[in-house]
Amino acid sequence: MTLLRVDGLRVAYGAAEVVRGVDFTVARGETVALVGESGSGKSTVAHAVLRLLPSGGRITGGTISLGDEELTRAAESRMRQLRGSRVALVPQDPGAYLNPVKRIGEQVAEVRRIHRLAAGERAAADAVKLLTTAGLPDAAKLARRYPHELSGGMRQRVLIAIALAAEPALIVADEPTSALDVTVQRVILDHLGGLSRELGIAVLLITHDLAVAAERADRVLVMRTGEIVESGPAELILSRPGHDYTRALVASVPGGRAPEPPAADRTHPIVEVDQLRRTFPGQEAPAVDGVTLAVAPGQALGLVGESGSGKSTVARLIACLDRPSAGRVVLDGTDTATASGGRLRALRRTVQLIQQSPYTALDPRFSVGRSVAEPLRAFGIGDRRSRRARVAELFDLVRLPRDLLTRRPGELSGGQRQRVAIARALALEPRLLVCDEPVSALDVTVQSAILDLLAELRAEFGLAYVFISHDLAVVRQLCDRVAVMRRGRIVETGATEALFANPGHDYTRELLEAIPKAATASRATPDSLYPAGTR
Incomplete structure (x- = not known):
C-alpha cells in the first residue's frame, strides 16, 4: 500500500530550478534509496517532503501526498502536527x-x-x-x-x-551514516532496517553511496541534476545499471586493488614510530598506547579503526602537531621530541597534513590561491612573483583550472576544495603526507577521483602516505600495507591484499564484514563523465 507519493515535483531557489519533475512512491514498510552526488537534488527532495526547504527554496510544481493527505498546499500549522507524528527526519x-x-x-x-x-x-x-x-x-x-x-x-x-x-509512518533519513565508521554505519542501518520490518515504518534513505543503497534498500532511485535518471530493484541497479551516470557511480564504489607501489629504498624509513603513548588529562585510558610502525619512502600505510581508536592522535603526533607522553616519533632520522626551533620547523616541511573536511580546512576569507601560497610565504620561500608561479604549477598538478585561483572556498565544490588542500600540502615539497580521513566527507564519484589523484602523485613523486581511514575499502584502493587500530593499540598489521584475504584478528574481520557488499562486487567501467578538475 502506497504511503508516500511524489508526482511531478519541481523545486526552485530563486530563478534556478534544482528539482525537475520528480516522480516516485514509497510503500508502507518499504525502504527506498535516493542516490546521487552533491547537487543532484536528493536532499532538496527530502526537505520538500517535510516542507522544510531552506530560505529561498519553494515548490513550484507537482504534488506530495502522505497517505490521503496532500502536503504541498497544507498550512504550516498542519505541517507542524504531521512532522514527527506522521513523517520524521533523521x-x-x-x-x-x-x-x-x-x-x-x-x-x-x-x-x-x-x-x-x-x-x-x-x-x-x-x-x-x-x-x-x-x-x-x-x-x-x-x-x-x-x-x-x-x-x-x-x-x-x-x-x-x-x-x-x-x-511516525515514514522516516526520511538524509545521509544518516556518511560521517560514521563502517561498523557504526552498519549498526545504524541495521536498526533502521529492523524498525522498518518490525514496525512497518517506511524509510526514504538519502545517500550518495550506491554501495549502501544497494545493500539496504528495496528499490533505488538515481538522481542527477534534479531528475531521476534510473530506478529499479537494488540488485538490478548494481548488477546491470542502464544509465551512464549510474554506471559511473557503480564504478566509483571503492574496493579495487591498489596499483603497484613505486620502487623505493625500504631500508631507511621516512618515519618510525616506537612504543608511542599519548595520554590526555581526565581520560582513564591513554588515547594511544604502545603503537609501533614504520613507513618507507614511496610506501602507503593505511591506518584504520573506528572513531576513538587513536588514529587521528597518531596522525597529529607524526605531523609534529603534538608531542607524545612516551615513546618516539623519528622523522627523517630525527626524534621529533628532541627537536625544537629551526630543526622542528624544518621537519614540518618533511611532513604535511591533509585534513578530513575540505569545508573547514581552508580560510573562507582567503582566495584559494592565497591559501596555497601561504606555506611558501610562511617559510620565506621565493618572492611574490615566484610564489604565484609555483601556485599555478600546483593547480596544474592537482588538475584544477587556473581561473579558480582568485575564488574563495565557498565558490568551489567539495572535490575542488579538497584538491586545493592537496595542492597546499604539496607546496613545500614534503616527502610524507598524513591524510586524515581525506575522502570521508565526499561523494563516491569525487572520492574516487581524489584517490586516483593521490595514487598518481605517489607514483610520480615517490611520496609516502600515512592514510587514516575507518573504511577498509577505501584503504585497499590506495595502500599497500594496513595497520588496524582499536582502543589506542595496533591489533594487526600486514600487506593489504593478504590482510583482506586472511584477517587474523576478530576486529579486522568485523571491519571487513561491515564493508557494504557492493564495495567488493565487480564494477562497471564507464567512460569518464567529468572533465578533469571538476569533481
Whole structure:
C-alpha cells in the first residue's frame, strides 16, 4: 500500500530550478534509496517532503501526498502536527540538530510532550525506552548525558530515537551514516532496517553511496541534476545499471586493488614510530598506547579503526602537531621530541597534513590561491612573483583550472576544495603526507577521483602516505600495507591484499564484514563523465 507519493515535483531557489519533475512512491514498510552526488537534488527532495526547504527554496510544481493527505498546499500549522507524528527526519549531522545544553533524555521526551503522547515522568520513561530501541546501551544512564559526552554513532542513534518518538509512518533519513565508521554505519542501518520490518515504518534513505543503497534498500532511485535518471530493484541497479551516470557511480564504489607501489629504498624509513603513548588529562585510558610502525619512502600505510581508536592522535603526533607522553616519533632520522626551533620547523616541511573536511580546512576569507601560497610565504620561500608561479604549477598538478585561483572556498565544490588542500600540502615539497580521513566527507564519484589523484602523485613523486581511514575499502584502493587500530593499540598489521584475504584478528574481520557488499562486487567501467578538475 502506497504511503508516500511524489508526482511531478519541481523545486526552485530563486530563478534556478534544482528539482525537475520528480516522480516516485514509497510503500508502507518499504525502504527506498535516493542516490546521487552533491547537487543532484536528493536532499532538496527530502526537505520538500517535510516542507522544510531552506530560505529561498519553494515548490513550484507537482504534488506530495502522505497517505490521503496532500502536503504541498497544507498550512504550516498542519505541517507542524504531521512532522514527527506522521513523517520524521533523521538528519546527517547530529552536531547541528541536538541542543548542546539539554540532556539527551530531555530532547527525546520533548517530542512526546509536544505531540501530547506523554508528560512528566512518563515522557522521561518513554525516552529511555526509545533510546534503547534505537540501539543505545545503558539508555537510562545515557539519557542524563549531554550530546558532547557521546560518540558520533551514539548521537546519530539519539536522532533516530527522536525520529521514532511520535511514532511516525515514514522516516526520511538524509545521509544518516556518511560521517560514521563502517561498523557504526552498519549498526545504524541495521536498526533502521529492523524498525522498518518490525514496525512497518517506511524509510526514504538519502545517500550518495550506491554501495549502501544497494545493500539496504528495496528499490533505488538515481538522481542527477534534479531528475531521476534510473530506478529499479537494488540488485538490478548494481548488477546491470542502464544509465551512464549510474554506471559511473557503480564504478566509483571503492574496493579495487591498489596499483603497484613505486620502487623505493625500504631500508631507511621516512618515519618510525616506537612504543608511542599519548595520554590526555581526565581520560582513564591513554588515547594511544604502545603503537609501533614504520613507513618507507614511496610506501602507503593505511591506518584504520573506528572513531576513538587513536588514529587521528597518531596522525597529529607524526605531523609534529603534538608531542607524545612516551615513546618516539623519528622523522627523517630525527626524534621529533628532541627537536625544537629551526630543526622542528624544518621537519614540518618533511611532513604535511591533509585534513578530513575540505569545508573547514581552508580560510573562507582567503582566495584559494592565497591559501596555497601561504606555506611558501610562511617559510620565506621565493618572492611574490615566484610564489604565484609555483601556485599555478600546483593547480596544474592537482588538475584544477587556473581561473579558480582568485575564488574563495565557498565558490568551489567539495572535490575542488579538497584538491586545493592537496595542492597546499604539496607546496613545500614534503616527502610524507598524513591524510586524515581525506575522502570521508565526499561523494563516491569525487572520492574516487581524489584517490586516483593521490595514487598518481605517489607514483610520480615517490611520496609516502600515512592514510587514516575507518573504511577498509577505501584503504585497499590506495595502500599497500594496513595497520588496524582499536582502543589506542595496533591489533594487526600486514600487506593489504593478504590482510583482506586472511584477517587474523576478530576486529579486522568485523571491519571487513561491515564493508557494504557492493564495495567488493565487480564494477562497471564507464567512460569518464567529468572533465578533469571538476569533481
